[in-house]
Amino acid sequence: MKNTLRILLLIATVFSVSTVKAQLLGNNERYSQYVYHVNVGVEGLYNINPGSKTYNPGFGVSAKFQYDITQNLGLTFGVGYSVLTADNSRVFGTNPDLRPDLKMVPVKLGAKAYFLPEFYLGGEVGLVYADPYIDSKSQSHLGKTLAPSIGYETNHLDVSFRYENISHHNAYVSFIALRAAYSFNL
Template sequence: MKKILLSFSLIAGLTLSVFAQQQNQKIKVGIGGEFLYALGSTAEFYNLGYGVSAQGEYLFSPKLSATLSGGYMVLTINKLFKEIYEEWDVKIDSKTFYPVKAGLKYNLNKTFYAAAEAGASISKDKTARGNSFAYAGGLGSSFEVSSKASLDFGLRYEEWAVSAKDRLSFIGFRAAYSFGL
Protein backbone atom coordinates (compact mmCIF):
# COMPACT_ATOMS: atom_id res chain seq x y z
CA MET A 1 0.00 0.00 0.00
CA LYS A 2 2.85 2.39 0.84
CA LYS A 3 4.48 1.74 -2.55
CA ILE A 4 1.21 2.50 -4.35
CA LEU A 5 0.73 5.73 -2.38
CA LEU A 6 4.34 6.76 -3.02
CA SER A 7 4.00 6.00 -6.75
CA PHE A 8 0.75 7.97 -6.97
CA SER A 9 2.34 10.93 -5.14
CA LEU A 10 5.35 10.88 -7.48
CA ILE A 11 3.14 10.80 -10.60
CA ALA A 12 0.91 13.57 -9.24
CA GLY A 13 3.96 15.69 -8.42
CA LEU A 14 5.46 15.24 -11.88
CA THR A 15 2.11 15.99 -13.52
CA LEU A 16 1.71 19.18 -11.47
CA SER A 17 5.27 20.17 -12.32
CA VAL A 18 4.66 19.77 -16.06
CA PHE A 19 1.28 21.50 -15.76
CA ALA A 20 2.92 24.38 -13.87
CA GLN A 21 5.40 24.89 -16.70
CA GLN A 22 2.65 25.19 -19.31
CA GLN A 23 0.11 27.46 -17.65
CA ASN A 24 -0.34 31.13 -16.86
CA GLN A 25 0.96 32.05 -13.39
CA LYS A 26 -2.32 33.48 -12.05
CA ILE A 27 -2.10 30.92 -9.22
CA LYS A 28 1.12 30.02 -7.39
CA VAL A 29 1.85 27.35 -4.80
CA GLY A 30 4.82 27.44 -2.46
CA ILE A 31 6.16 24.77 -0.12
CA GLY A 32 8.86 25.60 2.37
CA GLY A 33 10.58 25.33 5.70
CA GLU A 34 9.93 27.64 8.64
CA PHE A 35 12.09 28.78 11.54
CA LEU A 36 10.70 30.76 14.51
CA TYR A 37 12.61 32.63 17.20
CA ALA A 38 10.62 33.48 20.36
CA LEU A 39 10.52 37.10 21.58
CA GLY A 40 9.80 38.79 24.92
CA SER A 41 7.81 36.84 27.49
CA THR A 42 7.28 34.03 24.96
CA ALA A 43 11.02 33.26 25.21
CA GLU A 44 10.58 32.46 28.92
CA PHE A 45 8.65 29.30 28.01
CA TYR A 46 9.45 28.58 24.34
CA ASN A 47 12.86 28.73 22.75
CA LEU A 48 12.81 28.06 19.00
CA GLY A 49 10.27 26.81 16.52
CA TYR A 50 10.53 24.95 13.26
CA GLY A 51 8.21 23.37 10.74
CA VAL A 52 6.86 23.29 7.21
CA SER A 53 4.23 25.33 5.43
CA ALA A 54 2.34 25.53 2.17
CA GLN A 55 1.10 28.79 0.71
CA GLY A 56 -1.26 29.42 -2.17
CA GLU A 57 -1.26 32.76 -3.93
CA TYR A 58 -3.83 34.24 -6.32
CA LEU A 59 -2.59 37.23 -8.35
CA PHE A 60 -5.13 40.04 -8.75
CA SER A 61 -2.57 42.18 -10.58
CA PRO A 62 1.22 42.20 -11.05
CA LYS A 63 1.49 44.13 -7.75
CA LEU A 64 -1.22 42.61 -5.50
CA SER A 65 -2.16 39.04 -4.61
CA ALA A 66 -4.18 37.17 -2.00
CA THR A 67 -2.52 34.42 0.04
CA LEU A 68 -3.76 31.38 1.93
CA SER A 69 -1.31 29.40 4.04
CA GLY A 70 -1.22 26.46 6.40
CA GLY A 71 1.58 24.91 8.36
CA TYR A 72 2.86 22.48 10.94
CA MET A 73 5.01 24.14 13.64
CA VAL A 74 6.84 22.64 16.59
CA LEU A 75 7.84 24.98 19.43
CA THR A 76 10.63 23.72 21.67
CA ILE A 77 10.43 24.34 25.40
CA ASN A 78 13.09 26.58 26.96
CA LYS A 79 15.77 24.45 28.64
CA LEU A 80 15.63 26.38 31.95
CA PHE A 81 11.84 26.02 32.17
CA LYS A 82 12.12 22.31 31.36
CA GLU A 83 14.69 21.80 34.15
CA ILE A 84 12.46 23.54 36.71
CA TYR A 85 9.57 21.14 35.97
CA GLU A 86 11.85 18.08 35.91
CA GLU A 87 12.69 18.77 39.56
CA TRP A 88 8.99 18.08 40.31
CA ASP A 89 9.03 14.94 38.10
CA VAL A 90 6.89 16.64 35.45
CA LYS A 91 7.97 16.05 31.88
CA ILE A 92 7.29 18.85 29.39
CA ASP A 93 7.68 18.20 25.68
CA SER A 94 7.71 20.44 22.63
CA LYS A 95 4.30 21.70 21.53
CA THR A 96 2.76 21.37 18.07
CA PHE A 97 0.67 24.07 16.40
CA TYR A 98 -1.15 24.30 13.06
CA PRO A 99 -1.28 27.94 11.90
CA VAL A 100 -3.79 28.70 9.12
CA LYS A 101 -3.81 32.25 7.71
CA ALA A 102 -5.12 34.34 4.83
CA GLY A 103 -3.64 37.64 3.72
CA LEU A 104 -2.39 40.04 1.10
CA LYS A 105 0.98 40.33 -0.60
CA TYR A 106 2.11 43.56 -2.28
CA ASN A 107 5.05 43.45 -4.71
CA LEU A 108 7.23 46.51 -4.11
CA ASN A 109 9.21 45.74 -7.29
CA LYS A 110 10.09 42.63 -9.32
CA THR A 111 12.01 41.01 -6.44
CA PHE A 112 10.82 42.41 -3.07
CA TYR A 113 7.38 42.26 -1.43
CA ALA A 114 5.51 43.17 1.76
CA ALA A 115 2.91 40.78 3.20
CA ALA A 116 0.30 40.72 5.97
CA GLU A 117 -1.75 37.73 7.15
CA ALA A 118 -4.33 36.88 9.80
CA GLY A 119 -5.93 33.63 10.88
CA ALA A 120 -5.71 31.05 13.66
CA SER A 121 -3.04 28.96 15.33
CA ILE A 122 -4.60 25.65 16.31
CA SER A 123 -3.34 23.26 18.97
CA LYS A 124 -5.03 20.10 20.21
CA ASP A 125 -2.85 20.17 23.34
CA LYS A 126 -4.70 22.09 26.06
CA THR A 127 -1.45 22.82 27.91
CA ALA A 128 -0.20 24.56 24.76
CA ARG A 129 -2.90 27.22 25.28
CA GLY A 130 -5.43 25.88 22.75
CA ASN A 131 -6.46 27.94 19.74
CA SER A 132 -5.41 31.53 19.21
CA PHE A 133 -5.82 34.43 16.80
CA ALA A 134 -2.69 34.67 14.63
CA TYR A 135 -1.44 37.66 12.67
CA ALA A 136 1.82 38.41 10.89
CA GLY A 137 3.48 41.07 8.79
CA GLY A 138 6.79 41.03 7.02
CA LEU A 139 9.03 41.51 4.04
CA GLY A 140 10.41 39.03 1.56
CA SER A 141 12.19 38.45 -1.68
CA SER A 142 11.47 36.11 -4.56
CA PHE A 143 14.10 34.98 -7.10
CA GLU A 144 13.14 33.26 -10.34
CA VAL A 145 14.88 29.94 -11.00
CA SER A 146 12.91 29.24 -14.19
CA SER A 147 10.11 30.88 -16.17
CA LYS A 148 7.45 29.41 -13.85
CA ALA A 149 9.31 28.73 -10.58
CA SER A 150 11.03 30.80 -7.91
CA LEU A 151 12.77 30.64 -4.55
CA ASP A 152 11.03 32.72 -1.89
CA PHE A 153 12.64 34.01 1.31
CA GLY A 154 10.60 35.91 3.90
CA LEU A 155 11.17 37.51 7.30
CA ARG A 156 8.15 38.37 9.47
CA TYR A 157 6.91 39.34 12.90
CA GLU A 158 4.17 36.94 14.04
CA GLU A 159 1.95 36.99 17.10
CA TRP A 160 -0.59 34.48 18.39
CA ALA A 161 -3.13 36.12 20.73
CA VAL A 162 -4.72 33.62 23.11
CA SER A 163 -6.46 36.41 25.05
CA ALA A 164 -6.15 40.18 25.46
CA LYS A 165 -3.19 39.73 27.83
CA ASP A 166 -1.77 36.36 26.81
CA ARG A 167 0.26 36.48 23.56
CA LEU A 168 3.03 34.47 21.92
CA SER A 169 5.33 36.51 19.67
CA PHE A 170 8.01 35.42 17.22
CA ILE A 171 10.33 36.48 14.46
CA GLY A 172 9.81 34.03 11.62
CA PHE A 173 11.94 33.09 8.62
CA ARG A 174 10.56 31.11 5.67
CA ALA A 175 12.44 29.61 2.72
CA ALA A 176 10.20 28.13 0.02
CA TYR A 177 10.04 26.84 -3.51
CA SER A 178 7.11 28.36 -5.46
CA PHE A 179 5.69 27.35 -8.81
CA GLY A 180 2.85 28.61 -10.99
CA LEU A 181 -0.27 26.65 -11.87
Protein backbone atom coordinates (compact mmCIF):
# COMPACT_ATOMS: atom_id res chain seq x y z
CA MET A 1 0.00 0.00 0.00
CA LYS A 2 2.81 2.42 0.89
CA ASN A 3 4.68 1.62 -2.34
CA THR A 4 1.53 2.14 -4.43
CA LEU A 5 0.91 5.49 -2.76
CA ARG A 6 4.54 6.56 -3.41
CA ILE A 7 4.32 5.55 -7.06
CA LEU A 8 1.06 7.47 -7.53
CA LEU A 9 2.57 10.50 -5.80
CA LEU A 10 5.64 10.29 -8.07
CA ILE A 11 3.47 10.07 -11.21
CA ALA A 12 1.33 13.01 -10.07
CA THR A 13 4.47 15.09 -9.42
CA VAL A 14 5.94 14.33 -12.84
CA PHE A 15 2.69 15.28 -14.62
CA SER A 16 2.25 18.47 -12.61
CA VAL A 17 5.85 19.60 -13.29
CA SER A 18 5.50 18.98 -17.03
CA THR A 19 2.16 20.83 -17.07
CA VAL A 20 3.65 23.82 -15.24
CA LYS A 21 6.62 23.86 -17.63
CA ALA A 22 4.33 23.76 -20.67
CA GLN A 23 2.22 26.61 -19.27
CA LEU A 24 5.28 28.74 -18.54
CA LEU A 25 6.70 28.24 -22.00
CA GLY A 26 3.33 28.59 -23.71
CA ASN A 27 2.68 32.04 -22.19
CA ASN A 28 5.74 33.55 -23.85
CA GLU A 29 5.13 34.42 -27.50
CA ARG A 30 8.84 33.97 -28.19
CA TYR A 31 8.48 30.21 -27.85
CA SER A 32 5.58 29.84 -30.25
CA GLN A 33 5.88 29.43 -34.02
CA TYR A 34 8.33 32.36 -34.46
CA VAL A 35 12.01 31.58 -34.94
CA TYR A 36 13.17 34.99 -36.27
CA HIS A 37 13.33 37.97 -33.92
CA VAL A 38 14.53 41.55 -34.32
CA ASN A 39 15.10 44.06 -31.57
CA VAL A 40 16.13 47.70 -31.65
CA GLY A 41 17.47 49.36 -28.54
CA VAL A 42 19.26 52.16 -26.75
CA GLU A 43 22.28 51.70 -24.51
CA GLY A 44 23.89 53.50 -21.63
CA LEU A 45 27.66 52.95 -21.42
CA TYR A 46 30.01 53.38 -18.47
CA ASN A 47 33.76 53.24 -19.05
CA ILE A 48 35.76 51.04 -16.66
CA ASN A 49 39.23 51.60 -18.19
CA PRO A 50 42.00 52.33 -15.72
CA GLY A 51 44.74 54.84 -16.52
CA SER A 52 45.00 57.28 -19.39
CA LYS A 53 42.23 55.89 -21.61
CA THR A 54 39.39 57.04 -19.38
CA TYR A 55 36.17 58.30 -20.83
CA ASN A 56 32.98 59.72 -19.41
CA PRO A 57 29.75 57.73 -19.65
CA GLY A 58 28.34 57.39 -23.12
CA PHE A 59 25.37 56.21 -25.13
CA GLY A 60 24.56 54.00 -28.07
CA VAL A 61 21.91 52.53 -30.35
CA SER A 62 21.86 49.00 -31.71
CA ALA A 63 19.85 46.48 -33.68
CA LYS A 64 19.98 42.70 -33.32
CA PHE A 65 18.64 39.90 -35.48
CA GLN A 66 18.07 36.54 -33.77
CA TYR A 67 17.42 33.09 -35.20
CA ASP A 68 16.27 30.44 -32.69
CA ILE A 69 17.96 27.10 -33.29
CA THR A 70 16.11 25.45 -30.41
CA GLN A 71 13.68 26.64 -27.80
CA ASN A 72 16.57 27.54 -25.48
CA LEU A 73 19.29 28.67 -27.91
CA GLY A 74 19.37 31.52 -30.42
CA LEU A 75 22.08 32.85 -32.74
CA THR A 76 22.41 36.63 -33.02
CA PHE A 77 23.82 39.19 -35.45
CA GLY A 78 24.10 42.77 -34.25
CA VAL A 79 25.21 46.21 -35.43
CA GLY A 80 25.26 49.50 -33.61
CA TYR A 81 26.74 52.92 -32.99
CA SER A 82 28.21 53.93 -29.62
CA VAL A 83 29.98 57.00 -28.23
CA LEU A 84 32.12 57.34 -25.11
CA THR A 85 32.78 61.02 -24.39
CA ALA A 86 36.32 62.10 -23.53
CA ASP A 87 37.13 63.71 -20.20
CA ASN A 88 38.17 67.01 -21.75
CA SER A 89 36.05 67.10 -24.89
CA ARG A 90 34.12 70.13 -26.02
CA VAL A 91 31.55 70.07 -28.77
CA PHE A 92 32.98 73.10 -30.59
CA GLY A 93 36.50 73.11 -29.12
CA THR A 94 39.46 74.26 -31.23
CA ASN A 95 42.23 73.37 -28.79
CA PRO A 96 44.43 70.72 -30.48
CA ASP A 97 45.21 69.17 -27.07
CA LEU A 98 41.61 68.10 -26.58
CA ARG A 99 41.09 64.39 -26.86
CA PRO A 100 38.16 63.48 -29.13
CA ASP A 101 35.21 61.33 -28.14
CA LEU A 102 35.52 57.63 -28.95
CA LYS A 103 32.95 56.68 -31.59
CA MET A 104 32.45 52.97 -32.33
CA VAL A 105 30.57 50.93 -34.92
CA PRO A 106 30.46 47.26 -33.84
CA VAL A 107 29.45 44.28 -35.97
CA LYS A 108 28.99 41.18 -33.79
CA LEU A 109 27.93 37.53 -33.97
CA GLY A 110 26.73 35.79 -30.85
CA ALA A 111 24.38 33.45 -29.05
CA LYS A 112 21.74 33.58 -26.33
CA ALA A 113 21.16 30.59 -24.07
CA TYR A 114 17.90 30.72 -22.09
CA PHE A 115 18.27 29.14 -18.66
CA LEU A 116 14.71 30.15 -17.66
CA PRO A 117 11.88 31.02 -20.06
CA GLU A 118 12.67 34.76 -19.93
CA PHE A 119 16.28 34.94 -18.64
CA TYR A 120 19.33 34.34 -20.78
CA LEU A 121 23.11 34.36 -20.86
CA GLY A 122 24.61 35.80 -24.00
CA GLY A 123 27.96 36.18 -25.65
CA GLU A 124 29.12 38.08 -28.71
CA VAL A 125 32.36 38.42 -30.66
CA GLY A 126 33.08 40.68 -33.58
CA LEU A 127 34.88 43.62 -35.12
CA VAL A 128 34.61 47.29 -34.20
CA TYR A 129 35.47 50.33 -36.26
CA ALA A 130 36.64 52.99 -33.79
CA ASP A 131 37.38 56.66 -34.38
CA PRO A 132 39.91 57.81 -33.21
CA TYR A 133 42.34 54.92 -33.12
CA ILE A 134 42.24 52.39 -30.31
CA ASP A 135 45.97 51.78 -30.77
CA SER A 136 47.72 55.06 -31.67
CA LYS A 137 51.00 53.26 -32.49
CA SER A 138 49.55 51.24 -35.36
CA GLN A 139 46.85 53.79 -36.17
CA SER A 140 44.37 51.01 -36.91
CA HIS A 141 40.67 51.81 -36.68
CA LEU A 142 39.67 48.12 -36.44
CA GLY A 143 39.53 46.27 -33.16
CA LYS A 144 38.21 42.96 -31.86
CA THR A 145 35.38 42.85 -29.37
CA LEU A 146 34.23 40.34 -26.79
CA ALA A 147 30.95 40.94 -24.94
CA PRO A 148 29.37 38.53 -22.41
CA SER A 149 25.90 39.52 -21.14
CA ILE A 150 22.95 38.54 -18.99
CA GLY A 151 19.42 39.55 -19.88
CA TYR A 152 15.69 39.40 -19.41
CA GLU A 153 13.39 39.07 -22.44
CA THR A 154 9.59 39.12 -22.66
CA ASN A 155 7.33 39.23 -25.70
CA HIS A 156 8.35 42.78 -26.68
CA LEU A 157 11.01 43.87 -24.18
CA ASP A 158 14.67 42.88 -23.99
CA VAL A 159 16.79 44.30 -21.16
CA SER A 160 20.42 43.23 -20.82
CA PHE A 161 23.58 44.07 -18.91
CA ARG A 162 26.94 43.39 -20.55
CA TYR A 163 30.68 43.83 -20.20
CA GLU A 164 32.46 44.69 -23.45
CA ASN A 165 36.17 44.74 -24.22
CA ILE A 166 37.46 46.21 -27.48
CA SER A 167 41.13 45.56 -28.17
CA HIS A 168 43.82 46.01 -30.79
CA HIS A 169 47.24 44.55 -29.96
CA ASN A 170 48.03 45.86 -26.45
CA ALA A 171 45.58 48.76 -26.41
CA TYR A 172 42.00 48.27 -25.23
CA VAL A 173 38.82 50.00 -24.11
CA SER A 174 36.45 48.33 -21.63
CA PHE A 175 32.98 49.36 -20.55
CA ILE A 176 29.77 48.04 -19.08
CA ALA A 177 26.44 48.70 -20.75
CA LEU A 178 22.76 48.57 -19.92
CA ARG A 179 20.57 48.00 -22.98
CA ALA A 180 16.79 48.34 -23.30
CA ALA A 181 15.25 47.19 -26.58
CA TYR A 182 11.88 46.67 -28.25
CA SER A 183 11.52 43.20 -29.81
CA PHE A 184 9.26 41.95 -32.56
CA ASN A 185 8.91 38.67 -34.44
CA LEU A 186 9.22 38.03 -38.16
